[in-house]
Amino acid sequence: MSDSPDELLEPTLAVLAARAPEVAAAVRSAPRLEDVEAVEGVPRPTLRIAGVQLAGAVEPEAEAALQAARIPAGARAATVYEPAQGHLPRALLARPELERLDVVLLDPAVFGLVAAVLDQRDWLTDPRVRVRLVEPDERPRAPWTLSPAGLRLCARSGWALRDRLVLELSAAHQSRVFAGRAAGQLAQAEVLADRFGQDRPVRELFGSRPGAHAVVVGSGPSLDDSIAWLAGARADLFVAATNSALRPLVRRGVVPDVVVAIDPLPILASHLMPPEGADEDAWWRALAEVPLVYASTIASETRQAWRGPAYAAHLAQPLYDALEAKRPLGRLFCGGTVLHAAADLAARAGAGRLTLLGADFGYPGGKSHAAAAPAERAVGSSRLRLEVLDGHGAPIESEVNLVGYLRDLEDWIARHPRLRVGKRGRSGAAVRGAPFEDELA
Amino acid sequence: MSGPRHEPALAAICVRTAEAFRLGEEATGSSHLAELVDRLAELAAQGDDRIAPLGAALAEIVQAQGRGDFLRVADVLEFVLGPALGD
Numbered sequence: 342m343s344d345s346p347d348e349l350l351e352p353t354l355a356v357l358a359a360r361a362p363e364v365a366a367a368v369r370s371a372p373r374l375e376d377v378e379a380v381e382g383v384p385r386p387t388l389r390i391a392g393v394q395l396a397g398a399v400e401p402e403a404e405a406a407l408q409a410a411r412i413p414a415g416a417r418a419a420t421v422y423e424p425a426q427g428h429l430p431r432a433l434l435a436r437p438e439l440e441r442l443d444v445v446l447l448d449p450a451v452f453g454l455v456a457a458v459l460d461q462r463d464w465l466t467d468p469r470v471r472v473r474l475v476e477p478d479e480r481p482r483a484p485w486t487l488s489p490a491g492l493r494l495c496a497r498s499g500w501a502l503r504d505r506l507v508l509e510l511s512a513a514h515q516s517r518v519f520a521g522r523a524a525g526q527l528a529q530a531e532v533l534a535d536r537f538g539q540d541r542p543v544r545e546l547f548g549s550r551p552g553a554h555a556v557v558v559g560s561g562p563s564l565d566d567s568i569a570w571l572a573g574a575r576a577d578l579f580v581a582a583t584n585s586a587l588r589p590l591v592r593r594g595v596v597p598d599v600v601v602a603i604d605p606l607p608i609l610a611s612h613l614m615p616p617e618g619a620d621e622d623a624w625w626r627a628l629a630e631v632p633l634v635y636a637s638t639i640a641s642e643t644r645q646a647w648r649g650p651a652y653a654a655h656l657a658q659p660l661y662d663a664l665e666a667k668r669p670l671g672r673l674f675c676g677g678t679v680l681h682a683a684a685d686l687a688a689r690a691g692a693g694r695l696t697l698l699g700a701d702f703g704y705p706g707g708k709s710h711a712a713a714a715p716a717e718r719a720v721g722s723s724r725l726r727l728e729v730l731d732g733h734g735a736p737i738e739s740e741v742n743l744v745g746y747l748r749d750l751e752d753w754i755a756r757h758p759r760l761r762v763g764k765r766g767r768s769g770a771a772v773r774g775a776p777f778e779d780e781l782a
Numbered sequence: 783m784s785g786p787r788h789e790p791a792l793a794a795i796c797v798r799t800a801e802a803f804r805l806g807e808e809a810t811g812s813s814h815l816a817e818l819v820d821r822l823a824e825l826a827a828q829g830d831d832r833i834a835p836l837g838a839a840l841a842e843i844v845q846a847q848g849r850g851d852f853l854r855v856a857d858v859l860e861f862v863l864g865p866a867l868g869d
Contacts, residue, residue, distance in 0.1 A: 383857075392849035397804065399861050404804045405852075472816070489806030493850045506806070514809040726850065741809065 350457040353508065356465050361472045364446065371450035371496075371748040376717045379458075386459060388426065390451060393493045395425040397427040403434040411486035423447040423491025423508060426455055428527045430464040435488075444472045444480070447499045457521055474761055475499035481506055497730065501773070504744045507727065523660055529605065530637035530664055533653065537644050543654035544671030546599075547689040554694040555687035558597065559680045563702025563766025564711035568593050569728060570765060571698060579692060581683040584612040584643075596627050601683040603636040603675055610646035612715045617661055625649075633685055636673065637664065656682070676749030677742065684753065694752035694761045696778060701769030702747040703729050703739035732767025732777050739770070747772065792821060793868025800856035800864075808852060815847075815855075832867060839863050 358365035380387040383398035397404040405428035406640055410421040412433060420440040423428050430444055432509040444464075446452045455461065479502045487506060495503040556571060556578045558564065564586065571580070572595050582590055582597035584604070590597055602609055613633070615624035625648050632651060633647040636656050644651065657662040657672040665672060674685040687695055699711055727744050728736040739747075746769055754762050754774035771777075793821035795818045802811035822840075826833040839862045 389851070389854075393851045394853040397853050404856075407801060407804055413866075487806055489804065489808075490853060491805055493852075507808075510806050511809045514807065514813060727783055781815075 347371050347457075348456075349460060350453065351466065353456040353460070353462055356462050357472060358555070360465070360470075361671070364449065364472050364474055367446075367449040367474055368453040368456070371448070371453055372679060373452045374454055377454060383459070386426075388455060388458070390454065390490075390494055391492050393754055395451075395455065395490045395494075396488065401426065401428045401430070405429045405595065408486050408488065409433050412484045413617060416484050417441065418484075419443070420445060420485040422481070422485060422502075423485035424455075424461070424464075425488035425490050425493075426459055427461045427464055429469065429486065429488050434464055434467050434469065442467075442470050443727070446472065446474055446521065447503065448494050448496040449474065451491075451494050461623060470563050470678060475502050477522045481509055492711065497648040497736070500728075500730065501748070504727065504729075504748050507741055508745050508748060512743070519660075526605070526638055527664070529640070530655070531639050532641060533639070533644060534668060536701070537651065537653065539655045540644075540651045542670040543652040543673065543686070544669065546632075546634070546652060548691050550579045550687075551691035552693045553687075553691065554580040554696070555581060555690070556698055557680060557683045557687055557698045557700070557702070558582045558586040558590060559697070559699035560589060560710045560714035561699040561766070561769050562705050562711050563769040564589055564699030564714075566768060567698045567712075567765040568595070571595055579687065579690065581687050583683050584609055585710065585714050587612060588616055588715055589711045590700075591624065592713045597631060599632050599634055599686065600628075600647075601634045601679055601686060602639050603673075603679045603682050605638045605640055607640040607642045609639060611642040612767070613643065613646045616713070616715070634673075634682075636682060637661070637670070647742035648673055654686075657685075674748060674753055676753070678746040681750060681753060684750070687762055688757055692760065695763070697764040697772065697775055698766060700750075700764065700772065701766065701771070702743045702772075703731070703737040703770050705731060707738070707769035729770040731769060732764075732771050737768075739771065792818070793864045795821070796859040796864030796867065800860035803852040803856040803859075807851075811852065811855075815843075815859075818859075836863060836866055839866070
């Protein structure tokens with residue numbers, strides 16, 4: 342490593358400025374990173390920033406070769422997200438057939454730090470290289486690979502891209518998990534059809550609320566801040582509650598128009614029932630006319646628990662294609678959370694406007710759920726933590742699956758350009774395509 | 783007490799876990815790591831004398847994982863834990 346940072350950084354920035362002046366400017370103006378150290382007692386020069394090693398400290402070239410193998414042999418162009426200490430760009434540039442390599446800096450400050458102590462000019466001067474910053478609304482550009490430290494050291498401006506990279510990296514694992522559950526889910530759908538075949542198909546609700554202002558209610562902590570608004574405006578709204586939001590709503594005297602459930606866990610049955618100590622008769626009287634819309638994924642106990650009318654649905658996933666053809670119920674989009682299905686139900690019912698409540702996709706204030714919600718869980722126990730930005734632009738703790746739900750919701754919103762979507766509850770995650778309603782004209 | 787029939791499998795789990803983390807596949811890596819920890823716990827319960835000296839390495843893995851330093855986790859798995867468990 343260089344002992345005089347400016348001796349190395351300045352000529353590197355000069356090279357960069359000649360190739361990508363806006364990137365060089367961003368590196369120069371990036372905030373200085375704290376908590377930087379050289380890893381001690383390791384065979385190869387390695388930086389650690391905010392506790393995260395930028396590269397393997399023993400065989401970084403072998404590591405880079407592994408990462409480079411994500412790019413198919415023979416590819417003429419590729420994208421590297423985060424060059425880290427430069428091993429990955431070098432590994433790919435060793436391929437003579439490669440004609441263009443886009444190298445995206447996930448945090449210009451990290452590049453500046455690296456370039457000050459480890460010479461990066463060899464790969465920067467390769468004419469095939471184009472260094473750039475994260476572009477607005479950028480999605481992973483195939484074929485791509487990355488230095489994984491970038492996922493942890495990404496500047497906020499790149500978080501949406503980072504999340505999509507993480508989701509693509511998680512896809513194989515998720516597919517294995519889902520494949521393991523598929524047979525059981527199909528069997529459960531058959532059990533529900535046999536036991537509750539009298540339930541109406543959800544498609545009968547499609548088009549039933551043309552032009553409505555729908556409110557989709559999740560049970561995130563920000564619901565506590567929004568529920569008073571909902572109670573006041575209730576009369577003019579079509580309220581679709583997710584299962585875990587039912588208790589907080591009823592507690593505040595808000596009876597939803599529909600309750601939606603998709604999760605296979607039998608404990609969901611308890612979400613639909615009165616809380617301990619509540620007047621059971623009053624609970625069921627209030628909900629007597631409220632339909633439960635359920636996906637064929639739920640446990641029989643959950644369906645059994647509901648005393649009001651019920652509508653059955655299939656999730657809009659290939660797994661259910663054959664069942665839907667055999668018994669057409671109607672399909673609801675779901676990328677893993679009931680909030681998606683509730684939003685899709687509202688859209689298919691014909692809503693022209695949709696407001697999200699309690700849709701937090703993280704743990705604002707260190708809480709997992711709104712007051713009185715039945716689904717308390719430990720915050721911060723996940724090994725797969727990420728952060729998202731809240732409605733004030735500040736980071737809140739989240740985790741990979743919640744971020745996946747958020748990005749899937751954003752994609753769903755983008756596919757519904759005629760639906761005016763907004764959000765309340767700034768302590769929860771900001772949702773692209775769903776401006777906070779206090780900003781709306 | 784030793785368990786030689788386990789050794790290649792454990793070392794292989796270390797390597798494939800490390801590779802998943804080096805590729806940024808944290809979900810897969812964490813799943814493999816949980817499998818490895820379960821296997822090590824079984825061996826410890828059986829009194830396998832290879833496990834006790836690994837305490838410092840295992841503690842470092844836990845610490846590195848906690849701060850999201852998955853390349854450090856990979857290094858310890860591949861170059862410390864794996865060789866200690868394998869041949």
